[in-house]
Structure formats: C-alpha cells, structure tokens
Amino acid sequence: MKLLRSLAAALAALIVASSWLACSDPPPPPYTPPPECRTTADCELPYNVDPRCGEIACIEGTCELELFQTSRSQYRGDCEITRCHEGQRVAERDPEDVWDDGNPCTEDVCEPTGPANKFVEPSPAPSGSGFCNGSGQEVTCLYDADCEDPELFCSLLGNCIPVECKNGMLDPDFGETYMDCGGHCDPCRITQPCKSKYDCLTGVCGPDGTCSVDRCRDRVQNGNETDVDCGFDCYPCADGYKCRANENCESGICFAGECQPRTCSDGRRNGEEEDADCGGDCPPCR
Structure with missing residues (x-):
C-alpha cells in the first residue's frame, strides 16, 4: 500500500512539474552585442x-x-x-625618382638640391636620328659632314640646307623669300618677306606677306610655347599636351614631356583639393 502511495505521489509531482514547464517561457538567448558598423x-x-x-x-x-x-x-x-x-x-631621399622632362637631349638626374636636367654633350641623339646640339635641342646636323652631300651645309640652326643659302643673294629657285632665308633655306625672321608659315621662324606669315610675331592664338606652336598656343606665357596646356614644366599644365603636373591628368595620389594640390591629394573629391584632410 505504501508503495502505491509513493508511486502516486511521484506521478503527481511529475504532472505538476510538466505543467509548469509547459506554461513557462523558454530561456532567453545569449546576449549578442550590436555590430560596430554596417557600412x-x-x-x-x-x-x-x-x-x-x-x-x-x-x-x-x-x-x-x-x-x-x-x-x-x-x-x-x-x-x-x-x-x-x-x-x-x-x-x-630617392635618387631613382628623377624628373623626366621628355627631352632626349638632356640627362635626368637627382642632385643634392633636387631634380635636374643636364644638357647632353654634342652627340648623336638617342632616338637614332639627328644629333643633340649641346644646348638641349635635337637637330639634323652638327657639322657639314653630317649632311652627307657636298651641295648641302649645316646651318646655325642645325639644318642641312643648300650652299646657295649662304651666298648673300636672293635665290627664288630655292624658294627664298628673302636673302638666304625661306623656302629650302632656314626660316626668315620677323618682318622679312614670306609666302607661307614655313618661311618664318615664328611659323606665322602675316596677311601683309611678312613674317609676323608669335601670339597665343595664332594656332601655331611658336615662341616659348610648349604646344600649340599653350605653355609658359600662354594659357596652361590641357592633359596630353606637350610641356616642359609643371606650370605649363592645367593640372600642374608635367612628366615625360606631357601634361598629366590630376589624381588623388599625384602629390600636388590641384582641382578642388584643400591640400595635396586631400579634401574636395579626395579623402578628407587631417
């Protein structure tokens, strides 16, 4: 009898415990902190x-x-x-980070004071055609023998031209528009007669038939321009145009003789930047 009562009591306790478990809420999940960021x-x-x-x-x-x-x-x-x-x-300091001026007749080096472009001594040009004249310019010849033709001589401008171009006479047969200049000879100076832009050092033959001064809107690269109507005393050049210094370019970046597009990693303040490569459309400045 006692055994039956014990079993009945245990069964009752089990029923009560089951009812409590069925009616209680499940245990809470472990705490997970919110993410520090979403983007x-x-x-x-x-x-x-x-x-x-x-x-x-x-x-x-x-x-x-x-x-x-x-x-x-x-x-x-x-x-x-x-x-x-x-x-x-x-x-x-990085001696390998030389400034390339795009000129084959200069040597690009790093001096203790910074980048430098030294004139190459008179010699054959690295391009394989022409010569470096020792002043940073590539010319056709340095001496008469470079012209390889007894009827040609090397002019002061480094061009191989007919010997008639130094006889002190006007030779229309050689296209001269003035004494010893124009046509097949060296171009003429300002105010001297011309027939086309090729007759003039400035590349501008005016409407009056004389070589005219160079201007920033004459659609010719002349004077100290680095490309057509831009550079130095004219307007800054756009990306891709020829240059010799940073100030020649709208972007303020000249490298290898060409104006480079601005970026947020070019090391210069340009565009809308507040400082070099930061601010504006670049990462914020600190």
Whole structure:
C-alpha cells in the first residue's frame, strides 16, 4: 500500500512539474552585442592617421584599420619617396625618382638640391636620328659632314640646307623669300618677306606677306610655347599636351614631356583639393 502511495505521489509531482514547464517561457538567448558598423561610412579614421597613409573599412560589422608602408600620395620626379610611419607621412631621399622632362637631349638626374636636367654633350641623339646640339635641342646636323652631300651645309640652326643659302643673294629657285632665308633655306625672321608659315621662324606669315610675331592664338606652336598656343606665357596646356614644366599644365603636373591628368595620389594640390591629394573629391584632410 505504501508503495502505491509513493508511486502516486511521484506521478503527481511529475504532472505538476510538466505543467509548469509547459506554461513557462523558454530561456532567453545569449546576449549578442550590436555590430560596430554596417557600412564603411559608419567608421571614422583615427585623427592621428593621415588618410594618405591608411584607410578604415567596415568588415563583418567591425571597423578595421589598415596602415600603409608607403604613402598613396607620391609626386613623381621630386627625388623623394614618401613613406608612412605609424600613420604619418615621412619624406626620404630617392635618387631613382628623377624628373623626366621628355627631352632626349638632356640627362635626368637627382642632385643634392633636387631634380635636374643636364644638357647632353654634342652627340648623336638617342632616338637614332639627328644629333643633340649641346644646348638641349635635337637637330639634323652638327657639322657639314653630317649632311652627307657636298651641295648641302649645316646651318646655325642645325639644318642641312643648300650652299646657295649662304651666298648673300636672293635665290627664288630655292624658294627664298628673302636673302638666304625661306623656302629650302632656314626660316626668315620677323618682318622679312614670306609666302607661307614655313618661311618664318615664328611659323606665322602675316596677311601683309611678312613674317609676323608669335601670339597665343595664332594656332601655331611658336615662341616659348610648349604646344600649340599653350605653355609658359600662354594659357596652361590641357592633359596630353606637350610641356616642359609643371606650370605649363592645367593640372600642374608635367612628366615625360606631357601634361598629366590630376589624381588623388599625384602629390600636388590641384582641382578642388584643400591640400595635396586631400579634401574636395579626395579623402578628407587631417
């Protein structure tokens, strides 16, 4: 009898416990902290990190910082390389970072004072055609023998022209428009007669039939222009046009004799930037 009562009591307790479990709420899930970020826009680069030396991104809900060893902002041809140390930019000398002026008759080197372009001594041009005249210019000849024709001589401008171009006479048969200039001879100077732009040093034969001064809108590369109607005293040149210095270009970047497009890593302040390669449409400045 006692055994039956014990079994009945245990069964009753089991029924009560089952009823309590059935009516109670399930245990709460373990706590999961909210993500630190959802997109990279939620992350902010630390103040002591230059945006040219690091970047931050949202990766699987966490803002992760990546530091670079070399700055993303480098100016080619300044004989320096900009490295990154703990997120800050540090400039170091780099003798291999020479400024290429695009002139085959100059030697591009790094001097202790910075980049330099030294005139090559008179010699055959590296291009294989013509000669370097020792003044940074590529010419057809240096001496009469370079013309390889006894009826031609090497002019002061480095052109192989007929010997009649130095006889002190006007020779229309050789296309001369003035004594010893024009046609097959060297071009004529300003105010001397001409028939076409090829007769003039300036490349401009005026409506009065004389060689005219060069202007910034004469649609000819002349004077100290680096390309047609642009460079130096004229308007800055657009990307892709020829140049000899940074100030020749709208972008402020001349390399290998050509104006380069601006970027957020060219090492120069241009476009809408607030400083070199930052601000405006580039990463924010610090």
